[in-house]
Amino acid sequence: MPQHVQGVIAPGRNEPVRVETIVIPDPGPGEAVVKIQACGVCHTDLHYKQGAINDEFPFLLGHEAAGIVESVGEGVTEVEPGDYVILNWRAVCGQCRACRRGRPWYCFATHNAKQKMTLLDGTELSPALGIGAFAEKTLVAAGQCTKVDPAVAPEVAGLLGCGVMAGIGAAINTGNVGRGDTVAVIGCGGVGDAAIVGSRLAGAAKIIAVDIDDRKLAKAKEMGATHTVNSRTSDAVESIRELTGGFGADVVIEAVGRPETYEQAFYARDLAGTVVLVGVPSPEMRLDLPLLDVFGRGGALKSSWYGDCLPSRDFPMLIDLHQQGRIDLAAFVTETVGLGDVEKAFARMHEGDVLRSVVVL
Ligand SMILES: NC(=O)c1ccc[n+]([C@@H]2O[C@H](COP(=O)([O-])OP(=O)(O)OC[C@H]3O[C@@H](n4cnc5c(N)ncnc54)[C@H](O)[C@@H]3O)[C@@H](O)[C@H]2O)c1
Ligand SMILES: [Zn+2]
Numbered sequence: 001m002p003q004h005v006q007g008v009i010a011p012g013r014n015e016p017v018r019v020e021t022i023v024i025p026d027p028g029p030g031e032a033v034v035k036i037q038a039c040g041v042c043h044t045d046l047h048y049k050q051g052a053i054n055d056e057f058p059f060l061l062g063h064e065a066a067g068i069v070e071s072v073g074e075g076v077t078e079v080e081p082g083d084y085v086i087l088n089w090r091a092v093c094g095q096c097r098a099c100r101r102g103r104p105w106y107c108f109a110t111h112n113a114k115q116k117m118t119l120l121d122g123t124e125l126s127p128a129l130g131i132g133a134f135a136e137k138t139l140v141a142a143g144q145c146t147k148v149d150p151a152v153a154p155e156v157a158g159l160l161g162c163g164v165m166a167g168i169g170a171a172i173n174t175g176n177v178g179r180g181d182t183v184a185v186i187g188c189g190g191v192g193d194a195a196i197v198g199s200r201l202a203g204a205a206k207i208i209a210v211d212i213d214d215r216k217l218a219k220a221k222e223m224g225a226t227h228t229v230n231s232r233t234s235d236a237v238e239s240i241r242e243l244t245g246g247f248g249a250d251v252v253i254e255a256v257g258r259p260e261t262y263e264q265a266f267y268a269r270d271l272a273g274t275v276v277l278v279g280v281p282s283p284e285m286r287l288d289l290p291l292l293d294v295f296g297r298g299g300a301l302k303s304s305w306y307g308d309c310l311p312s313r314d315f316p317m318l319i320d321l322h323q324q325g326r327i328d329l330a331a332f333v334t335e336t337v338g339l340g341d342v343e344k345a346f347a348r349m350h351e352g353d354v355l356r357s358v359v360v361l
């Protein structure tokens with residue numbers, strides 16, 4: 001029997017989000033229904049609401065979540081009802097050319113539930129990143145459920161489902177930060193601060209946090225930044241160079257998603273260094289760089305999809321490190337809020353008041 005639950009939808013471009021009744025079908029083959037316990041508010045949810053990802057309104061928002069598997073469809077073997085899981089938005093297929101070549105973190109055919117969740121009048125919903133977890137329950141592909149130790153609270157564990165994994169992975173997987181490296185992180189929200197945590201974990205010698213908001217820089221320092229630069233009052237590129245012997249950082253992680261910050265990352269990096277773009281740009285954004293500089297400065301210009309993570313490998317590992325006290329995932333949770341507070345949480349994110357607001361159900 002299809003179930004009726006409450007969920008937060010974005011009805012149209014820049015329209016306020018609202019709580020609506022959502023119809024959740026029984027799980028079909030390869031699918032699972034998950035009872036959501038907590039879901040963080042990520043900047044990508046705001047991008048969806050603004051129409052900056054695509055036009056497939058209405059969206060069922062939320063994609064950074066943990067919960068309990070309620071029921072599974074035919075043929076599901078990886079999880080069973082009662083399992084405590086973090087939802088992931090890149091369920092690896094195992095079949096595509098990337099998977100077959102042993103690079104499943106690049107999987108080119110990640111999958112979601114086949115059936116659609118709808119409004120009461122039958123309008124099909126587009127779940128954000130194939131998840132839609134600002135809801136009491138959601139329908140996903142079983143491969144999107146990654147089992148972890150239930151000892152870690154859902155409002156903390158769920159953060160690994162997107163921003164924190166994306167940031168830590170941008171440093172340790174995509175950027176390949178190693179012992180003794182100098183790192184700069186531009187944009188110190190949830191994702192950027194996670195890149196700082198990842199860089200520290202990897203043994204970076206210097207971690208320079210760059211933001212336009214002093215409150216974010218103070219928090220970045222608590223998270224492990226060794227130096228901070230307010231790029232509203234000082235030049236980001238010059239400051240990073242000064243702090244790195246005049247050369248630039250080995251790895252610069254851009255966690256804003258704008259051409260001007262990408263350009264800063266490009267020039268703030270040492271020769272043969274690496275730029276990691278983890279911020280998500282919107283479709284109209286363009287980049288204009290002298291091709292000679294792209295050639296002459298060498299190194300690697302990479303994007304980081306979901307921190308190039310493998311959920312089944314990385315979520316349990318990071319949960320372990322958290323339990324051992326080697327990283328502090330709880331430090332990302334600024335506040336817990338209710339399902340009706342997502343619009344307010346977007347405003348607070350926009351104002352820079354929070355690292356993560358987490359909807360708790
Ligand atoms: N690649 C991925 O897989 C992935 C996953 C999750 C989120 N993201 C993206 O990462 C980005 C950050 O997400 P978030 O949740 O941390 O957002 P957030 O709003 O919490 O943080 C953004 C930070 O950037 C700072 N900022 C804004 N403009 C700046 C500028 N010009 N220079 C320096 N700092 C500036 C803000 O003050 C804020 O601290 C977004 O674009 C989001 O869509 C990407
Ligand atoms: Zn996200």
Ligand SMILES: [Zn+2]
Pocket residue numbers: 092093094095096097098099100104107108109110
């Ligand atoms: Zn694949």
